[in-house]
Amino acid sequence: MPPKDHAGTDMWEPNPEVLELWPDISGNEINGLGETEKRQPNPVFWRQDDSTPHAPVMYYFYEKDKDNAAIAEARKYRQRTAEIEVLDVASEAADTPAGGWTAALKAKALELGADDVGIAAWRDDWAYPDRPSPQGKYAVVMAFDQDFDAMIAAPGESAYIEVMIQYERAGNTSKHLANWVRSQGWYGAPKTGPMTEDVLMIPAAIEAGMGELGKHGSLIHRKFGANFRLSLVLTDLPLEADAPDVFGADMFCASCQVCTKACPPDAISSEKQMVRGERKWYVNFDKCIPYFVDNMTCGICLAVCPWSRPGIADNLLVKMARKLEAA
Numbered sequence: 001m002p003p004k005d006h007a008g009t010d011m012w013e014p015n016p017e018v019l020e021l022w023p024d025i026s027g028n029e030i031n032g033l034g035e036t037e038k039r040q041p042n043p044v045f046w047r048q049d050d051s052t053p054h055a056p057v058m059y060y061f062y063e064k065d066k067d068n069a070a071i072a073e074a075r076k077y078r079q080r081t082a083e084i085e086v087l088d089v090a091s092e093a094a095d096t097p098a099g100g101w102t103a104a105l106k107a108k109a110l111e112l113g114a115d116d117v118g119i120a121a122w123r124d125d126w127a128y129p130d131r132p133s134p135q136g137k138y139a140v141v142m143a144f145d146q147d148f149d150a151m152i153a154a155p156g157e158s159a160y161i162e163v164m165i166q167y168e169r170a171g172n173t174s175k176h177l178a179n180w181v182r183s184q185g186w187y188g189a190p191k192t193g194p195m196t197e198d199v200l201m202i203p204a205a206i207e208a209g210m211g212e213l214g215k216h217g218s219l220i221h222r223k224f225g226a227n228f229r230l231s232l233v234l235t236d237l238p239l240e241a242d243a244p245d246v247f248g249a250d251m252f253c254a255s256c257q258v259c260t261k262a263c264p265p266d267a268i269s270s271e272k273q274m275v276r277g278e279r280k281w282y283v284n285f286d287k288c289i290p291y292f293v294d295n296m297t298c299g300i301c302l303a304v305c306p307w308s309r310p311g312i313a314d315n316l317l318v319k320m321a322r323k324l325e326a327a
């Protein structure tokens, strides 16, 4: 008899082919689940090479739908981003614009296509110990809204293609913004998903005011909910950092179970957990990824999150502002 989830229904069971490829080490152990000391994160999945123990599972994911013409086409979008050349840094620094660099850079990010932008002072604990620390004093983090109708059909082709569309938009904007910074005579490096390689985007995005961490392990933005993608630019441009945007999402998650109930492999814990010295919402890697790689990157938890549903976030913001005030 198949195992039951917390609601008493038959639990989804991982594909034996994926289990065969699964390494001996748990992804949760690599992520530092249960560790009480703060440390840099170790890479666990998205890398262009074999540097993570779960690389065979990632290759399985890329092989799985390769004969699906629509998916194969969508996977080319990232290639278009890769083909955008990163320009040399101009030999002379431009004059500080009227209004300062922070305002000019944010306006440029929005003009180039970002739906929101924030700035965080860069911290080395957002980098991996097996790669050189990336250069740049500031992370300019950009958010890119996804189409809700495509995502609510997750898991499936339309959601997967929408994710690829937004990764291309995020990646292209990151590259164009980095080139703009470089044309002003300052260092700028684009960082795009999902293969961010040497940076961890979510903690930088939280510090930059792009949202709060949700129970589903993804960010919740005050306007886009969990239905968006990120990219960033690291730069030495003299900027002013933003503050985290605390609007009540974390508090809301404490009494919401929508994503926990919707997740087929029961990967979303209803309680915060200790991860590398910080108590936070955490998704069980060993449960999520086997489903994710077999179901076109899943995305159910992002779509069903109440904050993601168009027209809902404004009401939730008002409700949570009252609760935060009373707390």
Ligand code: SF4
Pocket: 214, 215, 216, 252, 253, 254, 256, 257, 258, 259, 260, 304, 305, 306, 307
């Ligand atoms: S579905 Fe509910 S619990 Fe899950 S992240 Fe969204 S608000 Fe939080």
Ligand code: SF4
Pocket: 216, 262, 263, 264, 265, 266, 267, 268, 283, 287, 288, 289, 291, 292, 297, 298, 299, 300, 301, 302
């Ligand atoms: S992506 Fe899918 S499998 Fe992973 S936590 Fe979200 S709902 Fe669960």
